[in-house]
Amino acid sequence: MSSIRSITAATLVKDIRLEWRSRDAINSMLFFSLLVVVIFSFSFDPNAEESRQIAGGLIWVAFLFAAVVALNQTWARELRNQVLDAYRVSPAPASALFIAKALGNFILVSLLEALMAPLFVIFYNLRALGPAWQLIPVAILGTWALVVNGTFFAAMSIRTRSREIMLPLLLFPISIPAVQSMVEATRVILTGDASARFWIVLLLTYDVVFTTACLALFDTILQAE
Amino acid sequence: MKKAFSILAVFSALLLAYATYQALVVAPTERTMGDVQRIFYYHVPCAWTAGCLFCVNLLASIAYLTWKSSKADALAVSAAETGVVFCSVVLVTGPIWARPVWGIWWTWDMRLTTTLVLWLIYVSYLVLRKFSDSAQTPKLAAVLAIFGALDVPLVYFSIWFFRTQHPQPVIGGGGSLDPRMLRVFLINLLAFSFLGAMICWWRFRLEVFQRELDEALALEALLGPDGLPQVSARSRSPLGKSPSATGPA
Numbered sequence: 001m002s003s004i005r006s007i008t009a010a011t012l013v014k015d016i017r018l019e020w021r022s023r024d025a026i027n028s029m030l031f032f033s034l035l036v037v038v039i040f041s042f043s044f045d046p047n048a049e050e051s052r053q054i055a056g057g058l059i060w061v062a063f064l065f066a067a068v069v070a071l072n073q074t075w076a077r078e079l080r081n082q083v084l085d086a087y088r089v090s091p092a093p094a095s096a097l098f099i100a101k102a103l104g105n106f107i108l109v110s111l112l113e114a115l116m117a118p119l120f121v122i123f124y125n126l127r128a129l130g131p132a133w134q135l136i137p138v139a140i141l142g143t144w145a146l147v148v149n150g151t152f153f154a155a156m157s158i159r160t161r162s163r164e165i166m167l168p169l170l171l172f173p174i175s176i177p178a179v180q181s182m183v184e185a186t187r188v189i190l191t192g193d194a195s196a197r198f199w200i201v202l203l204l205t206y207d208v209v210f211t212t213a214c215l216a217l218f219d220t221i222l223q224a225e
Numbered sequence: 226m227k228k229a230f231s232i233l234a235v236f237s238a239l240l241l242a243y244a245t246y247q248a249l250v251v252a253p254t255e256r257t258m259g260d261v262q263r264i265f266y267y268h269v270p271c272a273w274t275a276g277c278l279f280c281v282n283l284l285a286s287i288a289y290l291t292w293k294s295s296k297a298d299a300l301a302v303s304a305a306e307t308g309v310v311f312c313s314v315v316l317v318t319g320p321i322w323a324r325p326v327w328g329i330w331w332t333w334d335m336r337l338t339t340t341l342v343l344w345l346i347y348v349s350y351l352v353l354r355k356f357s358d359s360a361q362t363p364k365l366a367a368v369l370a371i372f373g374a375l376d377v378p379l380v381y382f383s384i385w386f387f388r389t390q391h392p393q394p395v396i397g398g399g400g401s402l403d404p405r406m407l408r409v410f411l412i413n414l415l416a417f418s419f420l421g422a423m424i425c426w427w428r429f430r431l432e433v434f435q436r437e438l439d440e441a442l443a444l445e446a447l448l449g450p451d452g453l454p455q456v457s458a459r460s461r462s463p464l465g466k467s468p469s470a471t472g473p474a
Contacts, residue, residue, distance in 0.1 A: 149372075156365050160357035169352055173345040174372055177379040206379055213375055217368050220290065224361035 004096040011100035018077070019108065025073055029066040029112050036062040037116070037123055051124045056186030059120055060179060063113060064146060068168050070108045071150035074101050075158045087222065094219040102144075102151040102214075109143050129192030138189070138196065141203040142182035148207065149174055152214045155221050178206050230427065237416075237423050244409075244416035252409040261325050266410055268318040270417035271311045272340065278308030278421055279347065283374045286367035295436060298363035301370065302354060303428035305347050311421060312344045335384040342380045346373040 019025055040058045044051070078084040087097055120126065128135070150171050157166035185199035248266035255262035285301035288294065319337065320330040331337065350373060354366050402410070 152372075156353070156369070159359070159361055159365060160353065162356060166353070166356055169349050170369065173342060173349045174376050176342050176345075177376065177383040180383045202379070202383055209375055209379070210372070213372060217371065220364060220368060224364040 004093055004099075007092045007096040008100045008103070011097055012103055015100065015104040016107065019104075025070045025108060026111060029069050029108070030115060032069060033062045033066040033112065033116050034119070036065060037119060041123060052126065052129070052190045053187060055120065055124050055126055055190060056183045058124070059117075059186065060142065060182045062116070063109065063143075064172075064175070064179060066112060067105070067109045067146050067150060068171070070105055070112075071147070071154045071171075072157075072164055072167055074105060074151055074154045076163070079158060084222075094222045095215045097222070098151065098155075098214060098218040102148050105147040105151055106144055109147055110139075113139055113143065126190060128190050130189040130196070132189065134189050134196050134200070135186065137200055138182060138185045138203065141200065141207055142178065142185075145178035145182075145203060145206050145210070146171075146175060148211050148214055149178075152210075152218065152221070155218070159224065174210075178203060181206065226430075230423075233423060237419050240416045240419055244413045247409045247412050252406055253403060255406075258326050261322055264318050264322045266413040267417075268315060268322060269410070270414045271314045271318070273414060274417050274421035275308045275311035275315060275343075277418065278304045278311065278425060279343065279374075281425070282308060282347075282350075282370055286370035289363055289367045290371075295363075296433065298367070299432040299436065300429050301363075301367065303425050303432055305350055305370070307421060307425040307428060309344065309347050309351060310424075311417075312340065312347065315340055316344060333384070335381065338384045339377065339381050343373075343377060346376060349373075 037058070040062070044054060044058075075084065078087070087094075150167070153170040153174075154167055157163045157170060160166045181199040181203045185196040185203070188194045188196050188199070244266070248263055252263065252266065254260060281304040282301050285297045285304060288297040289301060319340075323332070324330050350366060350369050353369055354362055357365060
């Protein structure tokens with residue numbers, strides 16, 4: 001157990017250090033989601049009362065698209081210098097590597113959300129009419145839902161031709177229930193129309209089901225060669 | 226095998242012709258919807274067949290991951306391809322029926338959306354198979370099939386939360402269907418299930434033959450037509466320049 005923890009920690013620290021030194025992913029994600037915010041504001045009237053109705057969708061779609069940027073480079077980085085082959089022959093459990101990568105992406109996307117959320121609030125004049133604190137569990141569970149499957153499918157898509165396109169093609173259909181839950185939960189919290197409990201429970205179920213599936217099947221994907 | 230297929234194919238065609246005759250002529254016209262209701266005899270059996278084929282795909286994928294049998298993978302790809310075709314028929318016939326009855330082509334209702342998402346998942350499955358052309362493809366595809374199957378109940382529940390507009394299911398839904406209509410429906414269900422099974426089976430055989438052919442061609446390129454390693458005839462073989470062309474004897 002302790003070996004899993006130390007391997008996870010070592011890989012996670014390495015990834016964060018790499019990202020901290022280059023800041024490639026976070027900068028491109030930030031700029032990308034900023035562009036999405038601005039383009040959406042031209043497509044819809046952002047000042048109207050209905051911005052509460054659509055803001056949930058805008059926020060999560062922007063984060064989903066931006067997350068793909070980070071997810072795509074998760075494993076691509078390991079292809080250089082055959083690092084992935086080294087993982088494969090090492091006795092380290094594959095699940096430790098997977099958790100480290102998923103956590104790294106989770107931290108990165110959460111950071112993006114923390115930086116972009118105030119901007120959304122300002123640009124779309126948002127003020128929650130429901131219990132605003134519920135947005136925090138929605139954000140945490142929703143981000144994990146995107147990132148856990150995204151990390152998994154990124155490991156699958158690096159084995160295909162045109163891998164950059166392949167990741168969203170695999171990830172988006174599977175993510176539909178998670179995205180719907182996030183969007184609906186955010187919408188009902190912002191409008192105060194109804195309780196977001198059903199959506200939070202659904203997100204939690206999604207997270208549990210797919211985290212288990214990813215951990216169980218990741219070894220198969222890593223060893224596929 | 227070929228003879229059995231011919232007999233079954235003829236039987237399938239006759240059954241389908243009989244079922245079509247029953248659906249278009251024998252079945253009574255629905256009182257409120259009129260003739261457009263007859264699309265139900267194609268729509269629901271196709272949905273049923275697609276569902277069965279996706280189940281076969283899931284089982285074959287699990288079988289592949291367990292036993293690593295190439296046949297299981299061939300069955301998985303045939304079931305997915307055939308299932309996508311039937312699912313497309315469902316998605317096309319649905320709006321044709323909905324337009325005169327509901328007044329709209331499409332609504333984001335529970336069963337419609339679940340079917341659409343199912344279709345998207347299996348199209349992404351086929352895209353993955355298309356884009357990855359190495360020996361690992363079956364493994365990746367099998368894993369994706371399992372993920373897709375896990376996703377379906379979640380999609381269903383997420384949309385169940387909205388009010389549903391779709392007519393209640395005929396099987397186990399407690400809907401009242403005229404006994405004559407039920408009979409025609411069951412004949413069509415049988416005919417379409419049979420058709421789906423036939424297409425899937427033949428696609429499976431095609432896939433197995435294709436793999437055997439590819440294997441034989443690869444082996445011939447490696448060993449030469451006389452089955453001996455290509456050591457002396459290095460210039461003739463297309464793979465002859467690489468040192469691995471001497472290959473396994």
